[in-house]
Amino acid sequence: MSEKFGVKVEDIFNTMEERFRPEGAEGVDASFGYDISGRGRWKLTVKDGSMKIEQTDDLGGCAAVIQADADTFVGVNIGKVDGTAAFTSGKLSVDGDVGAFGTTAKLFKRFTPPKKELTVGEYVLDMFGTLEARFQTGAAEGLDITIGYDIGGEEGGQWTARIKDGKCTVTEELVPSPSLTMIMKAKDWVELMLGKVDAVNLLTTGRAKVEGDMNLATKLGELFAKYTAPGEEEEEEQELLVLKKIISVNQKFATGPVMGKYLNGLKEKKILANKCRECGRMQVPPREVCALCRIRCDEFVEVGPKGNVRLLDTAYYASPDPLTGETRETPYGLIYILLDGCSGQEVFAHFLRDDQLDRIEMGWNEKKGTIVRPVWAEERTGKVADIKYFEIDE
Amino acid sequence: MGNRVAICAMAQVKNEPNVWYQRFQGMLLDCLEPILQQTGVTYDTDKGIRNIVTCSDDVFDARTISDNGMTDVVGAHFRGEEKTAQDGLNGLGYAMACILSGHDDVVLFMGHCKESQTESRNMSTNLAYDPFFCRPVGMDFLNVNAFQARAYMEKAGVTDEHLAEVVVRSRENAAMNPFARESGKVTKEDVLNSPFLADPIRELHAYPVTDWAVGMLLCCEERVKEFTDNPVWITGFGNCMDRYFVGDRDLTSNFSLKKACEKAYGMAGIKDPKSDVDVIELSDAYAHQLPMLAEGIGLAGEGQGGKWIESGGPAKANVNLSGGMLNGNPIMLGGVARAVEGYIQLRGEAGDRQVDGAKRALAHGTTGGACQHQTVLILEK
Structure with a gap:
């Protein structure tokens, strides 16, 4: 064929x-x-x-x-x-x-070829095979650079694009010390080129590395036209725009007496739960009511400060702290802790010390997880961050 | 099955400028407990509350799917719960429909809004508009209502003096309402000298920032005696959505209000609101809306709002004896506050502001800029 x-x-x-x-x-x-x-x-x-x-x-x-x-x-x-x-x-x-x-x-309807999904290797070959054709001469004025592509994995390979005198030549090799080198696996490269993942994600999660002139990296989008897979008709460009907006309205949240008592407890290095006087279950942090018994919860009990880990998850994408707007460093561990004095599902969420992510054993049913203890902030003002994080109790 | 729905109980906290000492969860709990106490209703899924209609707003609560913030407090776990993100009067209409359809015997309605939680009410209502055109030109409910005020004052011969009278009366009435925001009495001069927020709307023409929560228990006709000896009946309900783009609408025509009234009046058998309704409560977030809405419901003649004020129309028809929204109720709950006043009046519990022999009340609520969506609820003794 x-x-x-x-x-x-x-x-x-x-x-x-x-x-x-x-x-x-x-x-x-x-x-x-x-x-x-x-x-x-x-x-x-x-x-x-x-x-x-x-x-x-x-x-x-x-x-x-x-x-x-x-x-x-x-x-x-x-x-x-x-x-x-x-x-x-x-x-x-x-x-x-x-x-x-x-x-x-x-006699016949027009034959439409079925869409064929290329393999990663086929994509990589096609992407570099079309790189010269996608070169945008206009954006390369005065440039004399080499861009290295170190695409790892079985389906990868090494390429260099030399841009000089408004021309681009692609060779299947990695020349010594290019102006800019991009290093990632073939699968990630293909997803990046197809727009399924963005470069910032790849870089922050360590799936891609860029060496050399970072300014040049930001210009690549201008130097080469966007890759389109074979068989995908280039659609006529429409006048579509995307507007970026930050929606920001300052808020202030009253704690009320229940959350207020809990947060004030943190100032004194106390973790308070409230106990339902009907079913006896503990809520930490405390809530206005026991939603099961539909009554106010007004009995406060100090729990912890130690407990055992029930669940650990490792967060690679951090939401910003709503009170400070700051974004946490990733990866970090978020743990569900069963504090001493609590039982069953009465777990409490907090952070785990950064360097102990791989030392945690999770508990379930009767099995206890790793015992952890809170590390308190020097200055405590009645907020969740008064506990910096939990660490292994050793 | 009966064809009426009863409000069996109502409880509210006081309208306040800034409930800094409580979360809205606590405010709701303060409303729920008296309702449970007054009626003895339970959360039994056969005989008690198995469906709760809540009213709250995502932006004002700063929480998407805002009802999730208090479903535990209102007892909504393990049963039906639906949220109204429009004026809560629509939540009452929805609760009514749940009961009339036979789907539920008993429905709990709970609404809250803490306007004080946001630093800027205008920035919050700015988010009601599209990001491409209306937001960038700074539209919010204040300045869109100022468009309406300008147009309506021209049309109906309403003057700055008229508006001052409306505000003075609102504050006087509110002083007789123990649950009203303590906004304080003002003189006509105070109003006429208050600064412009968006000409022609002055600071005292605009409802002040308010926090409030309220609850009601609704039930089918057959079972009303289990919960109260003094029910108030919902006998009419109608609502209507007008066009979104301000430029598409005649801002003074009361188009959607007239449609809502047609529906509600038809259901309740009201021929002429002037003679058939004893207590009228209008959601006048801005002073000019009192005469304008009075035209819309058929109380004042078309374009006669100015004359209606001059001739003492508001007092004659017992309009906004609660103080109205103008004295202070939060957005989303203006219409519910109107229904609350109707409920209190029809039960004969309005104290110094009681209308003798009140048999029928009209409560009005509105959602959106310049009264885009309108709702009318008819209550009877």
């Missing part, structure tokens, strides 16, 4: 029945032959609004026989090659009744 349009000659014939339009076959009573050089011969018979296609060397009795090479035949069928031009240039010829052959145009 390997017709240049990615469609086989057989695909055209094998889909004829499903593409057949009986309304276009009205009054047609004839056979047509297809002689595709190097691929074989097919005979199409149309009668009484139905059709039959068979691969056969016997094209006897056909009103017309078309002759073409595979690329031309496929190209005409999928609309990539102009049929009239192919006919006049002789790439496609018809033996017999040319007029009768014209009626076949109405």
Whole structure:
């Protein structure tokens, strides 16, 4: 196969029945032959609004026989090659009744090639194969640089783009000390080029590295046109804009007596739970009511300060602290702790000391997790951060 | 099945400028407990509350899906809960529909809003508008209502003096309402000299920042005696959404209010609100809206708002004896505060401001800039 349009000659014939339009076959009573050089011969018979296609060397009795090479035949069928031009240039010829052959145009719906998902390796090859073509001369004025691409993994490879005198040459090698080198795995590179992941994400999570001139890195988007996968028609550019806005309205939150008592407790290095006087369960941090018993919870009990870890999750994307607007360093560990004095699901969430992420064992049912203790801030003002984090009790 | 829905109980906290000492959760709890006490209603899923309608606003609560902040407090866990993010009067209409459909016997309604929580009410209502055009030109409910005020004052011969009278009367009435915000009495001169916020709206023409919470228990006709001997009946409800873009609307036509009234009046059998309704409560967030809304519900003639004020129209028709929204109720709950006054009046519990023999009340609520969405609820004894 390997017709240049990615469609086989057989695909055209094998889909004829499903593409057949009986309304276009009205009054047609004839056979047509297809002689595709190097691929074989097919005979199409149309009668009484139905059709039959068979691969056969016997094209006897056909009103017309078309002759073409595979690329031309496929190209005409999928609309990539102009049929009239192919006919006049002789790439496609018809033996017999040319007029009768014209009626076949109405017999079928247009063949649409199924979308093919490329493998990572195929994408990588296509992306670097098209890099020169995507080069934007206008943005490269005065530049004399080399960009290295170190794409790891089995499906990766190494490339260098040399940009000089408004020209871009891509070679399959990594030259010594390029102006800028991008290092990542093939899968990440493909996702980046397809817009499925953004560069900042890759960089902050350590999945990509950039060495050399960082300013140059920010200009890459101008130096090369966006990659489009083969077969994906380039859509006409529309006047679509995206506006960036920060929505910010300052707020102040009253604590009320319940949350107020809890937060004030933190100042005194006390962790307070409130206990439902009906069902006895503990809530930490305390809430106005026990939602199960639907009564106010006004009995406060000091719990902890130690407890055992029930769950640990490692956060790679931090939401900013709502009170300070600051974003936490990642990765960090968020733990559910069953504080001493609490039981069952009465867990409490806080941070884990940064360097102890891989030393935590989680507990469940009767099994205790790693015992942890709070590390208190020097200056405590009645907020969650009065406990800096929990650390292993050792 | 009966075709009326009763309000069996109501409880509220006092309207205040800044409830700095409590979360809204605590405010709601202060409303819920008296309701449970007064009625003896339980959360039994056969016989008690199995559906709760709440009213709150995401931006004012600074919490997306704002009802999640207090479902525990209102007892909503393990049963139905639905949130109204419009004037809470629509929540009462929704609760009514739940009962009339036979889906529920008993529905609890709980609403809260702490306007003081946001540093700027205007910045919050600015977010009601689209990010491309209306927000960048600074539209918020204040200056969009100023458009309306300008247009309406022209149309109906309403003057700065008229508006001052409306404000003075609002504050006087509120002084007789123990749950009203203590905004203080003012003189006409005070109003006429108060600074412009958005000409022609002066500071004293605009409802002040207010925190409030309220709850009501609604029930079907058959079971009302289980909960109260003194029910107030919901006999009419209507609402209507007008166009969003301010430029698409005649801001003074009361279009959506008239539609809402048609529906509510038809349901309650009201022919002429002037003679058929004893107590009228309008959500006048801004002073010019009192005469304008009075036109909309058919109390004042079209374009006659100025004359209506001059002739003592508001007092004659018992309009906003509570003090009205103008004295201070939070956004989202203006209409519910109106229904609360209707409820209190019809039960004969309004003290110094009681309308003798009040049998029918009209409560009005509105959502959006320049009264885009309008709601009317009719209550009867």
